[in-house]
Amino acid sequence: MEGGKSITLQQFISITAPLIDLEKEAEISASITTGSSRNLDTAQKKGSTILNLKCVDAQTGLMGKTLLEFQSTKADVLPPHKFSSHDVVVLKPNKADLGSPALGQGVVYRLKDSSITVAFDDVPEDGLNSPLRLEKLANEVTYRRMKDALIQLSKGVQKGPASDLIPVLFGERTPTVSKKDVTFTPFNKNLDHSQKDAISKALSSKNVFLLHGPPGTGKTTTVVEIILQEVKRGSKILACAASNIAVDNIVERLARHRVKLVRLGHPARLLPQVLDSALDAQVLRGDNSALANDIRKEMKALNGKLLRTKDKNTRREIQKELRTLSKEERKRQQLAVTDVIKNADVVLTTLTGASSRKLDNTSFDLVIIDEAAQALEIACWMALLKGSRCILAGDHLQLPPTIQSAEAERKGLGRTLFERLADIYGNEVVSMLTVQYRMHERIMDWSSKELYNSKIKAHSSVAGHMLLDLEDVKRTSSTEPTLLLIDTAGYAVYCCHILKVLFLFFRNTVDHSWRMFGTI
């Protein structure tokens, strides 16, 4: 970031605020129905609106959400568009003006060539039998929350859970570690030496620790062990990552242990296998939620009575009772959420989710951020402001976060907190994992030499493993070599196209068994 590595808190705030605006503008102009796309056809060509839809299926699922499936009225496949799973969208009558009110707002749950399924909180009351359109909304909430985090950060030096952490993360106070040696009995009996060493250092750290995990070295495995050890010590932990998939990855691995955890986030954005840990699922199982349900039933009956009653005084009485019940129902619902969060030892959410109002009055002993080297620093602060200690896991030598605005990127929005802290404190707070469990050593050698001072070793289980060792793989000229280098000079556009197709395919599929692919 402009201002060098030892940036002050005040410099960070004044530099970051306008960069957030630049990034927000870039995202909006790249995808959304505003400004330049004043008519519907332009909006559809831009991919931010899908016109001429019909509702072909309605189902209840995902903890009471309504899943509506839409198909085109004009063709067997949807027109080209820029919608992806997890996008926030609004449903409108097909021909309604661009600024007209929506029938409903929801989250894209499933995308196929022929249909799009959206999860709505409430079923739109009417209009579903006429032609419809979907509009993609800009992700303005994230930017608003980033701005809020900046405001809080400027106040937070004096008070708040992170008041002692902030000076350390801006180089004004040196990090401290426990004077006693920390020993622990691992839950995972397979941990290697570098993982155990990193965990000891993480447990000893009093303010900040950076877990540097090159590809396949078990960064998430180590994060999970740290969480388990911290829970054993009695800590309340907020575990986050920039992406939903990275958060779910931790939830999946933690759920195998007896840990009281809750996953915050819209159910349409979570992997099916973690839905049981979702806040909404746990709230539905709670006593307060059952009471809120009873109150809703009572309100429904009263509303029916209100419709039938002509007498003014009786109507007034019913309306008064309805107001009291509605207040009580809201209170019960909030209590149900608070109960679940209070009882959890580990709360897991995306960085944006960490600044949700549901966590307003909750503070944590430890904030852990996975994939921290792929997250904007200001996004990390949304979580960090909630705790007095932090552990960041990532690899600043791999790709930085994606920035849409070239100007914001040039001015340093993409410089991560992980990298900044590694620069300020170096080995004082960093521990690198050095055994990798993913690839043949010849594939690993290049990156190990170029990026990691040849410190990475391949574990014996993978050092010599080849495609040919897999069941059903035949010996051919392309399966025999370990590493095949193809000169793509002059084929950049072609390669980008293949990557784009692969990316869209993997991003839109709900069969998440196919959710990872790699390129070098």
Ligand SMILES: Nc1ncnc2c1ncn2[C@@H]1O[C@H](COP(=O)(O)OP(=O)(O)OP(=O)(O)O)[C@@H](O)[C@H]1O
């Ligand atoms: N000590 C270990 N012994 C055996 N296998 C391990 C060990 N640590 C990690 N693994 C395995 O290595 C693989 C990579 O682990 P993990 O996903 O934790 O790594 P990562 O560094 O987070 O990966 P990525 O490169 O995707 O960031 C997993 O299959 C995991 O089970």
